[in-house]
Amino acid sequence: MPISFDATGFRQLDQFLWQHPSGDQAVLTYYNRVPDLPAGLGDLPKLRHDLALVHGETGCLVEAHVVQLDGVPALLRIIKMPLPDQPNGQAFVCSFTIPKANCSAVLQLAALERGMTGAREAVLAAEIGFQDWVMQHPYAPELQGVLPFHAGDHPQHDARFPDHPLSRVRAWAHHVVRTARVDPQFAALPPFQVQAPPPVEPGQTLVTAMPSLPVGDFIGLLAGERLTYWRTTDPKLKEMLGRGVMGRSPLADTRFRDILMIDLETGAAMVPDRFTTDGNMTAHSTRLEQVTMQEANAAVTDDDVMEAYKWAGRMAGVAAERGEFLALEPIEHEGEQQDPHVLLAVRLHEGQPHVVAQFSPPPSDGPLAGSPSRSAPASPETLEGIGVLAGLAVNEWRTHPLHLAVTYRRQAD
Incomplete structure (x- = not known):
């Protein structure tokens, strides 16, 4: 496997899928194709901006960072989206992507709100004030996404709500950064780079x-x-x-x-x-x-x-x-x-x-x-x-x- 991690507390369902007693599921996926990232890891502002637009169509990009997994650069992102076919509730997904020139490996954890939903948001919105609740997206100020970027998703609130799915995926992310190992052969592959658009040749009509x-x-x-x-x-x-x-x-x-x-x-x-x-x-x-x-x-x-x-x-x-x-x-x-x-x-x-x-x-x-x-x-x-x-x-x-x-x-x- 390109990426391995400490799966203590998870039950392995198959070679690439693990489930936690909370219902959270971790999955490892290998893609044998050029990564579809809008920018390289060396251009974090553009990467964040364009990913905010992508995820704004279906939810919201909460945060994105370039981190090191076992010394290998990786994209860490956390997104939230509405639960499909349900009137309330959200899903939170944390993923690590290691992009290479012609392939990539993605390790992610999905955590869903279950039972009574929105408790974290209700408590914090009352404390922070509704006038300061919804914020301009820090990566794409012009964005009006499906879900708002708001103050309640800040990591400073995770300790008060340790069982919230956002808190769980963040805690898992810190654990993976500390424990993940990357296969040396995969780590040695040429890095991913975005190619500049080719020039239009004289006489071409596109x-x-x-x-x-x-x-x-x-x-x-x-x-x-x-x-x-x-x-x-x-x-x-x-x-x-x-x-x-x-x-x-x-x-x-x-x-x-x-x-x-x-x-x-x-x-x-x-x-x-x-x-x-x-x-x-x-x-x-x-x-x-x-x-x-x-x-x-x-x-x-x-x-x-x-x-x-x-x-x-x-x-x-x-x-x-x-x-x-x-x-x-x-x-x-x-x-x-x-x-x-x-x-x-x-x-x-x-x-x-x-x-x-x-x-x-x-x-x-x-x-x-x-x-x-x-x-x-x-x-x-x-x-x-x-x-x-x-x-x-x-x-x-x-x-x-x-x-x-x-x-x-x-x-x-």
């Missing part, structure tokens, strides 16, 4: 395009009303698709899709990062090769199509981590949600995450006939499985997977 579901080495791009088909030439685009890190285009007030910039004549493309600081954009360059629909269809295998739907299921899990769910729908669908579509989400049911697929309209044939939805306890296997079920529903639309798009919506919507 237009905005929305990508389809990636299938094998192929992707569809919708630019205006024109749908074209492309072969990817490197993994960069597929590494960023569906993960919430690319630039976005709003379809409606609550619906968004990934976008990229491409020269339709040469295939030169730029994949913009989602957030900017002071107007400065970072982006990643790639090149695509244009093909016909017939060429793409002839090269795509049944296994490629199956993997595309499994990918959509996995991306539903990634979306849930940032407080969103996703829809699979024909790429030409814009504006508000319309049929046909499949919604893929991870929701809490009796305190446990479940993956859910909702079909609209319900399939009329096959194993899903008449079913408006399917669900199962969330796991890597069921996430992929729910994506396969989405593919079964899509088959009735007679829509090629390269004509499908992934659209995001926030859980609060």
